[in-house]
Amino acid sequence: MGAGEQLHDWRARALQIEDEVAKAMIGQRQTVRLINVALFARGHVLLEGGVGVGKTTVLRAFARVVGGEFERVEGTIDLMPGDLVYHTYVDADGKPRIDPGPLLRHGERLSTFFFNEINRARPQVQSLLLRAMAERSVWAFDREHRFPHMTVFADRNKVEREETFELASAARDRFLFELNMPTPAEPDVRRALVFDPAYHDVDALLERLAPAIVPWEQLNAVGAAIQRDVHASETIERYVLDIWQATETPQQFGIALDDVDMSRLVLAGASPRGMSALLRAARVVAWLAGRSHLEPEDIHAVLMPALGHRVFFTPVYELRRHELAEALAAQIMARVAVP
Template identity: 55%
Template sequence: MTDNQLNDWRAKALQFEQQINGIVIGQPSVIRNIVLAVFARGHVLLEGQVGVGKTTLLRAIAHGLGGDYQRVEGTIDLMPADLVYYTYLDEAGKPRVDPGPLLKQGSRLATFFFNEINRARPQVHSLLLRAMAERSINAFNRDYEFPHMQVFADRNRVEKEETFELPAAAKDRFMFEIGMTTPTDDTVLDELMFNQRFHDVDRLVAGMETGGIAYYELNDLAVMLQENIQGTPKLRAYALALWKASHYPQDYGIELTDVDMSALLQAGASPRGMSYFIRAAKVRAWLEGRDALLPEDLQAVYPVTMAHRIFLSPMYAYRKDELMPELINGILNQIAAP
């Protein structure tokens, strides 16, 4: 792929981002991170209240990319087999078995949305882990491939009844954890309340232009991006220090109020997280029109890539919402950029 082709793709990506910003208003940082994940080919965990536009956002993503879209509702009684097939009686009263949401579209499946993933049982998470890691599952004594599938999962933190905490292995499969909150700008809120355009989601999404980006070309594009965007030795050393600080923040002079830093962490970000971190930063550099990484690329994606991979010790876990942002900011502020 030539530089001109990469520039053409960049123009398409920015247009894609602009279109989504016209459908889901007041969420520019969320949409930018989603676009980064799309072109870095990483799965995304969305966290937000009900009704903030998560489903509308993902429908717009799916519509813009083409391919097929499936959605699953996480419930306490959902079983792994429910993702693979479902059984029913046909009009003649005979039992039937039809493909479930993972198999229904076959290799055309591009966007898979798991709503309220924390309401599903750990057994369901296990099946999803394989689908996310290998983009394939085994069913009916054969393997089914989903080469273009990207998983977006939503976690509702408001209601805790009948929920299961995601295991570390499941969290680590997601490139990003993105928080999506209600917009606070009065102009945006006025539009959402009184502009009829935003009251009919089906019509809103259907009005989005499609065909500019082909989902089946994204894997090859992602490989080319990673090969074309490079960093200097000093930049690479800076990235390594940011990752190490997620394990040993005290070694970098990072301190938090009323915290014993040597006892703060149970585990830091995984090597997989380090890989995702660099992949996402390279895509950001490309979207900014550069062929080289800069510190601001790393800093922009560090919170959404690393925060859900850092695990606090039990004595501090109850303060996670307070301490994690402080820790992330401390790392970014304390470690000098080249």
């Protein structure tokens, strides 16, 4: 099978992943699409939302449908870095034992690592996870342990702030996407979530999903093939470079936000890594649409989730980060000349 045929076959599989996960969700199709984009762009996802909006459900659904081995860690204030690497206990004979922890116990078969409420874990724990995300390996028991196929999903409760440790901006930059999962507003969706018993038993809901529908160990190769196959014209390249400049000096493009001194808003624009992430994700969007070239709408589809957490605001505006990041992204799409 040639590369083109392989990507065509995988595109059908990718769309099947979305359709399957959507069976467990209602009113969150955009979130499902963006997580799928991140999966094939081979990036990690930080999901934020209120209590009970379905963050855990959508991540468990992806883990089941994609296949491979799944691990879940609950963020708590007493969790230590070593808890991710090894597990200590006393056996039946009263002897101390050490077993591999959640990052290590499945070896290279680990495909999905879900860190629930990451902002409840201490910075030392977050640091170890972020290093594992970047290198897809850790050093333990006198050797390197690799998990080359791992995708990290983390979620963060944006309501409760007691006993939490906010991720540093540089740490958040390690996530390809930062997604906000809203409470559904559509009356039919809200009615179904409350009155349809199917949505009240998450375990039974997930059991209905087809498990392991893709050869997950090929995701890295497929992701690399997508990046090689989808091309950007010179016009698109100039457009992306203008977007990058707009994240640094938005006033240069006539961008203005209400009640904001634009000369004091941006502390630092998107980094080269951030712009690379934007392009990786946009290529996957184009591929899912059946194209081998980038169009402006592919970039628009991922601009906010890829760059919203990568533009650093001055302290006076940081408390309004989410509101201002959304407004800035919208203005960049409106003001930067589209080819």
